[in-house]
Amino acid sequence: MVLDISPEDLPRTGDQGIGRVAVIGAGAWGCALAAVARSAGRAVTVWGRNAETVTAINRDHENPRYMPGVPLPAGLNATMDVAQACAGADLVLIVTPSRTLREMCGMIRPHLAPGVPVALCCKGIERGSGLLLSQVAEQELPGHPIGALSGPTFAKETALGHLTAATVAFPFSYQDRLHPETSTAAKVAVAMGSNAFRPYVSDDIIGVEIGGAVKNVIAIACGMMTGAGFAENTRAALITRGMDEMKRLAQVLGGRRETVTGLSGAGDLTLTCSSRTSRNMSLGVQLGEGTPREKCFDGRNVVVEGEINAVSVVELAHRVKVSMPICEAVHAVLHKGAPLGETFARLWARPIEGEPASLSLSIDHPADDAAINDLAERMS
Ligand SMILES: NC(=O)C1=CN([C@@H]2O[C@H](COP(=O)(O)OP(=O)(O)OC[C@H]3O[C@@H](n4cnc5c(N)ncnc54)[C@H](O)[C@@H]3O)[C@@H](O)[C@H]2O)C=CC1
Numbered sequence: 001m002v003l004d005i006s007p008e009d010l011p012r013t014g015d016q017g018i019g020r021v022a023v024i025g026a027g028a029w030g031c032a033l034a035a036v037a038r039s040a041g042r043a044v045t046v047w048g049r050n051a052e053t054v055t056a057i058n059r060d061h062e063n064p065r066y067m068p069g070v071p072l073p074a075g076l077n078a079t080m081d082v083a084q085a086c087a088g089a090d091l092v093l094i095v096t097p098s099r100t101l102r103e104m105c106g107m108i109r110p111h112l113a114p115g116v117p118v119a120l121c122c123k124g125i126e127r128g129s130g131l132l133l134s135q136v137a138e139q140e141l142p143g144h145p146i147g148a149l150s151g152p153t154f155a156k157e158t159a160l161g162h163l164t165a166a167t168v169a170f171p172f173s174y175q176d177r178l179h180p181e182t183s184t185a186a187k188v189a190v191a192m193g194s195n196a197f198r199p200y201v202s203d204d205i206i207g208v209e210i211g212g213a214v215k216n217v218i219a220i221a222c223g224m225m226t227g228a229g230f231a232e233n234t235r236a237a238l239i240t241r242g243m244d245e246m247k248r249l250a251q252v253l254g255g256r257r258e259t260v261t262g263l264s265g266a267g268d269l270t271l272t273c274s275s276r277t278s279r280n281m282s283l284g285v286q287l288g289e290g291t292p293r294e295k296c297f298d299g300r301n302v303v304v305e306g307e308i309n310a311v312s313v314v315e316l317a318h319r320v321k322v323s324m325p326i327c328e329a330v331h332a333v334l335h336k337g338a339p340l341g342e343t344f345a346r347l348w349a350r351p352i353e354g355e356p357a358s359l360s361l362s363i364d365h366p367a368d369d370a371a372i373n374d375l376a377e378r379m380s
Pocket residue numbers: 025026027028029030048049050066095096097098100121122123124153154155156302303305
């Protein structure tokens with residue numbers, strides 16, 4: 001199954017003006033989204049920094065470095081020239097690792113026509129500032145509507161045309177509330193939507209971004225426990241309690257709890273916490289099995305957003321006084337040298353709490369150090 005459908009074959013709900021899409025980043029997700037936009041009938045140019053990758057996309061319709069064996073639509077153009085990529089673009093998708101976002105915004109700024117919307121497709125929170133990626137982009141690209149596209153979307157499956165859904169979120173103006181179908185989010189959704197790729201429209205960019213950023217940290221936790229030999233009960237508990245951490249953080253920052261139960265929170269948690277296709281889950285599994293960090297992924301340099309973002313998520317949680325014990329545990333193991341077994345054993349031995357958290361209680365039960373040590377031993 002390959003996504004190279006002719007635009008005429010696609011039922012459209014009405015073209016709302018986005019004809020040309022620039023995709024910044026020629027990795028797995030950049031190429032998958034470029035394929036999606038192309039199959040939805042858009043003219044697409046991908047910007048990449050690597051000459052071999054750019055040549056391979058244009059000549060072989062494949063990205064052998066990041067998505068080998070996955071055919072890309074023939075009509076995709078790739079370039080190393082950012083001015084060329086952005087020329088005439090009605091929509092820009094930024095799809096490089098989150099830590100590069102500020103730099104990418106600065107790079108495209110001189111080449112964008114006024115008011116062109118920019119959808120962020122990377123997942124994270126800026127380290128140090130604690131800013132959501134949309135706030136970073138707002139600082140760097142004044143005058144451009146900034147939104148996010150996020151959801152349970154493995155790049156390879158998406159590029160192969162497996163049925164996929166994602167959320168497109170841009171802040172709504174008052175006019176948008178009266179006519180949501182003409183909002184920027186809706187226009188972007190229409191521009192990207194096809195028979196195989198189903199976007200949903202949201203006005204809650206904070207909720208959507210928090211879901212995307214935090215789920216990677218929770219996926220590392222699930223991987224760690226799986227690698228350490230724990231089973232499905234443990235994973236289900238981490239997914240559910242991890243979602244609660246996301247909801248609390250989203251709400252305090254002005255997002256909606258219900259957004260986190262959507263594609264970008266619950267959906268993406270379900271996907272990435274269930275499959276070693278996820279680089280985050282996979283890193284956790286390898287560490288849980290006892291592989292030293294430098295030997296994970298056979299020593300290859302792989303983008304694992306949750307590893308870097310564990311720091312920014314925990315710093316942000318401290319700043320806004322939100323309790324995120326699972327993220328804290330991942331952070332302690334990855335960045336503070338805490339022993340994996342004992343850290344997760346202690347996570348389970350915390351005082352009894354209410355579910356939901358609005359049932360405010362905390363009952364200490366004496367930590368049984370011998371039992372914790374046994375559990376820690378099982379995990380080491
Ligand atoms: N792969 C996937 O299934 C999905 C990935 N994402 C998100 O998309 C973002 C990108 O991930 P992938 O495409 O998977 O990563 P990737 O590793 O496949 O590709 C990363 C791309 O970014 C480029 N890059 C790296 N550092 C750069 C820098 N300093 N300046 C300019 N370009 C740079 C690389 O050359 C490469 O083209 C991440 O935030 C990830 O969480 C989101 C949904 C799905």
